[in-house]
Amino acid sequence: MSAARDIALVALTADGARLARQIQDTLPRVRVHGFAPRVEDCDVTFTDTTAHLARLFDSGHAIVGVCAAGILIRTLASRVNDKHGEPPVIAISPDGAHVVPLLGGHHGANTLAAQIADITGGAAAITTAGETFHGVALDDPPPGWALSNPQSAKPVLAALLAGDHPALVIEAGNPAWLSELPVGRDGEWMIRITDRAITPAADELLFHPPTLAVGVGCERDCDPDELIALVDETLAAAGLSPASVAVVTSIDLKMDEAAVHAVAAHLGVAVRYFDAPRLDAETPRLENPSDIVFREVGTHGVAEAAALAAAGQGGELAVAKHKSARATCAVARGTNIEPTSIGVARGTLSIIGTGPGDAAHRIPITDSAVGAATDLVGYGPYLDLLGAAAQGKQRHDFDLGAEEDRCRHALELAAAGRNVALVSSGDPGIFAMASLVFELLDRTSDPAWQRVAITVHPGVSAMQLAAARAGAPLGHDFCAISLSDLLTPWPAIETRLRAAAEADFVVALYNPASRRRRQQFETARDILLAHRPDDTPVVVARNLARPGEQVTIIPLAELSIDAIDMLTIVIVGNSQSRTIAGAASRWAYTPRGYAAKTQGKTQTKTGG
Numbered sequence: 001m002s003a004a005r006d007i008a009l010v011a012l013t014a015d016g017a018r019l020a021r022q023i024q025d026t027l028p029r030v031r032v033h034g035f036a037p038r039v040e041d042c043d044v045t046f047t048d049t050t051a052h053l054a055r056l057f058d059s060g061h062a063i064v065g066v067c068a069a070g071i072l073i074r075t076l077a078s079r080v081n082d083k084h085g086e087p088p089v090i091a092i093s094p095d096g097a098h099v100v101p102l103l104g105g106h107h108g109a110n111t112l113a114a115q116i117a118d119i120t121g122g123a124a125a126i127t128t129a130g131e132t133f134h135g136v137a138l139d140d141p142p143p144g145w146a147l148s149n150p151q152s153a154k155p156v157l158a159a160l161l162a163g164d165h166p167a168l169v170i171e172a173g174n175p176a177w178l179s180e181l182p183v184g185r186d187g188e189w190m191i192r193i194t195d196r197a198i199t200p201a202a203d204e205l206l207f208h209p210p211t212l213a214v215g216v217g218c219e220r221d222c223d224p225d226e227l228i229a230l231v232d233e234t235l236a237a238a239g240l241s242p243a244s245v246a247v248v249t250s251i252d253l254k255m256d257e258a259a260v261h262a263v264a265a266h267l268g269v270a271v272r273y274f275d276a277p278r279l280d281a282e283t284p285r286l287e288n289p290s291d292i293v294f295r296e297v298g299t300h301g302v303a304e305a306a307a308l309a310a311a312g313q314g315g316e317l318a319v320a321k322h323k324s325a326r327a328t329c330a331v332a333r334g335t336n337i338e339p340t341s342i343g344v345a346r347g348t349l350s351i352i353g354t355g356p357g358d359a360a361h362r363i364p365i366t367d368s369a370v371g372a373a374t375d376l377v378g379y380g381p382y383l384d385l386l387g388a389a390a391q392g393k394q395r396h397d398f399d400l401g402a403e404e405d406r407c408r409h410a411l412e413l414a415a416a417g418r419n420v421a422l423v424s425s426g427d428p429g430i431f432a433m434a435s436l437v438f439e440l441l442d443r444t445s446d447p448a449w450q451r452v453a454i455t456v457h458p459g460v461s462a463m464q465l466a467a468a469r470a471g472a473p474l475g476h477d478f479c480a481i482s483l484s485d486l487l488t489p490w491p492a493i494e495t496r497l498r499a500a501a502e503a504d505f506v507v508a509l510y511n512p513a514s515r516r517r518r519q520q521f522e523t524a525r526d527i528l529l530a531h532r533p534d535d536t537p538v539v540v541a542r543n544l545a546r547p548g549e550q551v552t553i554i555p556l557a558e559l560s561i562d563a564i565d566m567l568t569i570v571i572v573g574n575s576q577s578r579t580i581a582g583a584a585s586r587w588a589y590t591p592r593g594y595a596a597k598t599q600g601k602t603q604t605k606t607g608g
Contacts, residue, residue, distance in 0.1 A: 007062045008033050016066035017041050024388050026119050029371040043359045050075050062088040096120030142177050144210030146243035149200045156189045156205045166191050173209025174336050195244035210246035210337050215307030218327040224262030230324045231263050238319045246337035249306040255346040255451035272343040279305035287320040307332035310342045347414035347452045350421045353428040353459020354385045357545025361460045377410040378423030407436045415448035427461040431482050431510050462569040463508040466541035469551040471587035473571050478506035483520050497524050501531040509570040525559050532575045537588040539571040553588045
């Protein structure tokens with residue numbers, strides 16, 4: 001696919017879901033969406049097929065329906081209005097024999113259909129003319145290549161099909177992907193491959209190849225606008241097209257420099273880095289070597305050296321170092337520069353929570369972070385909870401209790417340029433890994449760790465799901481307290497319990513008990529019981545969103561250690577919390593005071 005998209009495999013039957021799982025085992029960034037009345041084995045459920053397909057299409061998901069093509073066509077017909085922006089839509093026959101790209105053929109659907117057909121042993125029904133006759137799509141060049149005038153692709157293709165072969169002019173790059181295209185000298189059209197910034201003639205199709213590497217250097221905390229302006233001016237002065245820039249590159253000391261990343265975002269390309277010894281190896285090819293720069297960072301040049309290192313041995317300096325007040329820029333030209341094979345990327349660390357259990361309770365950003373990760377780090381059973389989302393990733397399993405080892409390993413991997421997901425259950429910021437990562441950064445002076453791009457993605461905590469299962473016990477002020485004294489002295493925990501009890505907080509108790517730690521829970525219960533009624537509702541939730549889930553509501557006076565273990569979360573209501581009887585269950589809730597507000601309004605209206 002020309003751009004990485006999340007893929008929704010939509011199954012309307014149990015047989016369709018089985019085929020979807022077979023496909024999911026091989027492809028990345030895939031989730032199985034199942035029609036709830038008929039499908040149990042899936043990652044996402046839905047009950048309204050039309051509305052669900054529409055949401056997927058509008059959000060840009062690639063849709064692969066294991067269903068009749070007519071269902072997809074009738075559902076999405078009113079939304080098809082942008083050929084260049086529509087996501088791929090594919091229909092698969094229930095036996096996998098026929099894979100039909102319906103929309104987005106030149107935006108990944110044809111490629112994805114061919115991949116799926118290889119998996120199912122079926123045939124991809126590719127109907128777009130370019131692929132059918134020549135194995136190429138002129139309006140969908142390979143990654144890194146840019147088509148300057150896509151409106152001319154259709155008439156060029158029409159000329160090709162009519163036997164009028166265009167001329168091919170190659171000024172830069174290697175268009176091997178066009179090798180099967182019939183070309184001539186006397187055709188009506190010309191296909192030009194160039195990295196110059198030119199306006200295409202009326203009779204030419206203009207492609208910009210990925211041949212340029214932009215090397216940059218800057219002072220610490222350089223204004224991003226200054227570096228962006230310098231790069232734009234450098235390219236414009238040399239008559240080079242920004243569309244041919246394949247990569248922005250610099251010294252690894254600048255991995256966390258906002259200006260460098262701003263330039264890459266401005267150009268829409270990746271950033272790669274080299275260490276000082278690798279850059280200094282380019283010194284013989286530099287036009288402006290500097291002993292001052294060498295004394296400061298260990299290499300005789302940054303911008304020129306980084307650009308040349310990215311362009312490779314066959315590359316050459318296209319633009320020597322240009323300077324602004326606080327930044328430098330140079331450009332080198334290579335042949336079909338592939339960013340992933342150059343230097344190292346800035347490592348990323350996504351600290352994520354899987355939610356309390358099954359995939360249905362993971363938020364979408366978590367799945368996106370897992371999909372983008374090269375490495376997964378965590379307690380083995382937590383990684384198992386990711387299911388198919390973990391396939392194709394390098395797993396780094398750790399035992400329970402090795403929390404600091406996990407975090408250190410995740411930071412080391414990210415510092416080496418990997419895209420790492422550190423996996424917790426629940427929410428990573430609630431009694432989990434996020435705080436430990438930042439604590440390690442705070443007490444460790446490793447500069448490589450400091451340059452890692454860190455993102456914390458929230459998750460659904462056990463406290464939230466337990467409350468939702470029981471009603472709304474967290475409807476007013478609440479706090480969460482862990483009863484584990486492994487890291488926190490028990491006297492400190494007891495002080496917090498007494499304060500919460502006296503302040504009449506609803507209290508969520510994490511890590512309530514283990515096989516050897518029993519007395520602490522009973523003490524906590526007695527502290528809370530001393531400050532609220534015996535019939536205060538208590539939610540006891542065990543194995544949330546996992547097999548054997550149990551959620552009960554009992555009076556505080558009847559709360560017993562016998563029903564508690566480390567797989568349990570306990571929510572103790574405050575003095576105002578209530579239980580009510582529902583149609584088929586009991587609910588617990590904590591009022592916020594709306595009744596008093598309503599009563600006050602009534603008194604005002606009646607003159608009370």
